Amino acid sequence: MRDRSISDGSCTHLFTLNKSEKLGTMLDKVVRLQNLVENLGLELGIAEDTLQIVKDAASLAMSDLATAVVTEFTGLSGIMARHYALRDGYSEQAIIGLLAELFYFLRYLADWTALWVYLAAGCQPSSTNDQFGLRRISYGLVQILVEREKNLDLLHAIKLAAALQPIHVDAQIIVMSLGSLHLNMDVDKGISPEFVRSVLAERGNSPYVAAKTAFKMRALSEDHLFPKVVEVYSRPTRIVRGKDYDSSYEVDETKFETNEERGLWNALLSTRSKFTLVLLPHFRTCIEVDEFIEISAELLQPLEDFFNNVFVMVEDESIRKNRLALLKRIADLPRGIADLSVLPGF
Structure with missing residues (x-):
């Protein structure tokens, strides 16, 4: 008996596969995946002329789930979709799209977000094992972005994916859940946990940028300049931490x-x-940590002179606040790059 063709009514036969009353059918999931691809x-750097090919691949992604072969042998899901697509006359480019890593990232992203929605809908696992494959999907998300050097703001991507779901889920919670996985991945590659935590605190939304920064930070830590720059930021941070003053206070040069x-x-x-010259908006071109260290070195001597000759906590409130504001501006410079306060010796 001839198996059902995936072109029979496109993917409409997937409406017979019901994921959940709250989450809809598998057809609904395919539609959400197509919208996410667009x-x-x-x-993700997919050229406009090939975007339609990827969208075609998205329409085929789960099209074989209602076929007799996959119903009987579930491990052939995806494999049979390619065979059926070739038989039904789809282009080889669309078939190759099913295998492309970028497409798998989009599917991982959709699956990851959907699983959180699935849990939010009350479909909790019955045991402590990873029966929904959350760790596997998480690893796939991070690994593809890092290995393909894709500078994508994952929080932004997950917000887009979450917006397509029928149930609200907090995208920030999903991204935070990836943090421990990313930490374990980088530690397994020989990077100090402190370096990884430092980078993830500021660049955790972009796995590729975070991984690259952590590797560079490990190399920089072996140079004599790195601990000096860490100290540049540790001294102002320790002084302003916990002080009772308005952090929005602007530095007034007339009070120097x-x-x-003035030199500082x-x-x-x-x-x-x-x-500012090297830091462009929205993670497209982030300042590299080695550039940050090199530029920050210019503060070494002025800051040393300041602490040797200036007392911060003077009785005059306006002068004291002005000096604290100056140090606060310095302490805030590493934001968006790394949280140096978690490093040893800070």
Whole structure:
């Protein structure tokens, strides 16, 4: 008996496979995947002329689930879809799209988000094992982005995927759940857990950028300049931490009383301007950690002069607040790069 063709009414036969009353059918899931491909395809670097091919692949992704062969032999899911697609006249490009890593990332992303929605719908696992494959899907998400060097804001991507789901789920919670996995992956590659935590705290939304930064930080830590730069930020951070003052207070140059204050302020302005030149919006071009260390080194001497000659916690409230504001601006410079406070010796 001839098996059902995937082209019989496109993928409409998937409406017979009901995932959950709250989550809809497998056909609904395919439609959500197609919409996700369209929303995220260009951000993943998929050229416009090939985006339609990937969308075709998305329509085929789960099209074999209602066929007799896959119903009987579930391990052939995906494999049979390619055979059926070839038989039904789909282009070889669409078939290759089923195997493409970027397409698998999109499917992993859709599956990962859907599983969280599945749990939110009350479909809790009955044991402590990973019966829904959350760890496997999580690993696939992170690994594809890192190995393919795709600079994607994962929080943004998951928000798009979550918006397509029939039940609300907090995208930030999903991203946070990836943190421990990313930590384990990088630690397994010989990177200090402190370095990984430091980077994930600021760049955890972009697995590729975080991984690259962690590897570079490990290499930089062997150089004599790295601990000096860490100290540059540790001293101001320790001083302003827990102080009772308005953190939005703006530095007032007219309240500087010493040359060391003016020198540190000028060095800060110069450093921030150089950061601005290499830091472009939305993770597209992030400042590299080695550039950050090199530029931050310009603060070494001005900060040393400041602490040797200036007392911060003076009685005059306006002067004290101004000096704290100056140090706060320095302490905030590593934001978006790494949380240096978790490093040893900070």
